Amino acid sequence: MSTDARLIKRLPAIADTDSFELNVHLRAEAGITVLFGPSGAGKSLILNCLGGFARPDEGRILVNDRLFFDAATHVHLPPRDRRCGYIFQDHALFPHMTVRENLWFAAASRSSVDGRLNRHRRINELLEAFELTELAGRKPVQLSGGQKQRAALARTLVNEPSLLLLDEPARGLDARLRESFYEMLRRTHEQVRVPVLLVTHDLDECFELADSVCLIENGRFTQSGSRDSVFKRPANTEIARSLGIYNILPAEIIALDPSRNLSRLRVFEFELEGPYFPGHLIGDSGYICVPSSEVHVRPDAGRRTPNNLVFRVIAQAASPRGVRLQFERGVVAIVAESEYKILKGNDRLAIEFPASSIYFVGK
């Protein structure tokens, strides 16, 4: 169960859009792979190439050892022969058919499920599994958002796809529906063991679902790997910045102690203690990345405490996860509402960077 796609696709400049080149090498294993990046980075184009709706200029697509596309030998399977379950942002349930007819369309379109009886059985199983039996006679307009999602997922599973492609499936849904959709997707993935390729520009969605992540920027992968390796160890400050969860401060390594797994860093006029950074030397200058949610903020006691940096607050804003404090030099901290009550009124605050959450990135 693996996907290996090397894709090069050039889009010429048309009217007011600039020319664009997609050049990626995607390797996805059986889990959920998330393509994460801003709009216009080429995420959907990758899905379209895999699904057969766009033809790459160069490259090769192999899914489970089946050749979908090969530029050199002019192989280009049409979408119907690729057995990719494609789920669109708005589900694309056929509006003129009932839920059952939608599933029946899928079953009757592919010869993999033979015989009317088997098809009916398969459809009934899926309707049952996705709690759609009572809704089978309804048209999509009569369904709620969550029911539509279930129906769309059930429809793609009728033909036992070899790969699920999801294009921003949870966009435009409220938080509750999102949660249930993630839950359903994970459960489906557990049961069917089908590799999933999901495109999103939503960080939470990426974090929640991904087994592995490919960060994509302007048609190229900037970093890919398991979720933790990407999010905990961004390869450079650009990536860390684009994730938007880090405080990034210039730093210099002044001491390294591999035996005690310790290091000392100079950040502005402060000294910080961090873990040992393999592959870096004393005197290296670079940046430290510390997630905004992992710093601790307390009133400035006046005396120097280890790993505490004192900064002036310049702005604060309420957010669903707590109060977002903006400090000078671009430092951001997110504190709970209750903590914020204690901090309120103080101009200067001490910010503790826990040693374990400091990550050093070379220049």
Added chain:
Amino acid sequence: MGLDVDSRNCPNFCHARSPTGLEIERSTKQRKEPLRKKSLSNKYAAYYFAGLPIILPFRRRNYGLLAIIVFPAEAMFALLVVDWFPLWLSLRVAAIATVCVLALGTLLAYLLSHKTFRGKHLIDSLITLPLVLPPTVLGYYLLVIAGRASPFGHIYEAIFGQPLVFTWQAAVVAAFLHSAPIYIKAATAVLETVDYRFEWAAQSLGASEWRTFWRVTLPLAWRGLSSLAALSFARSLGDFGVTIMVAGNIPDQTQTLSVAIYDAVESGDGALARMLVLVVSVLALALLWPAAYLSRRNRPATNV
């Protein structure tokens, strides 16, 4: 013939004559064609004879507002006496032309809206061409292409045993040319509005392009396409220029409604002309009104 003679004896007959006096010429012309069955003045005369000269006093005057009453009344009479062949011919021609337009036009519209291929813009322009060219030019082309001396004309004659030009089949071709460009243009736009995601979803579920078209694209576009079908039927009824060039004006053979109106006006048969004009207008309105209802919610359900 006997009726004509009778009507001459009738003192009221002069009232049935049109102000230009062309009616007289017409009836003399008809006398030379004894096979011509129905002649409007004959029948009018018959009705006046039958004791229905109620509206006659009005006919001498400038009607003014009374026209509102007089013309419909006249129309009621005319309904019974007019030669309806042009109407039936037009309906038949329009029906056949519309079927051809639907089949061929929908195919072309699908290709234009869903495919990219070389020469697409050329084909697009060729389709628009009949809209901008004078009907006489189109008619001339058709005469050259399908005339009896042309290769196509020979082939056609060999297959069907009769030439294409100056038959009612030529009127079908003319009606087709008249309505196809508009249908194809509009149908392309309608098919483009069908959300591509539905078609992609169908294909990724394993449906062939053919199946996707019949089961997804067409059902989602049927409102728009059926209103266009009504439009192209109405438009097929109305072709004049090309029809008169390639099908001619042969009474009871190729005389369609619009040609019959022209003929009636030319020969000064005002009553017939008014009657046919009224029929065409009502028919067209009856077609377009429901079509407007269909195209009102033409927009396919893109947000399910």
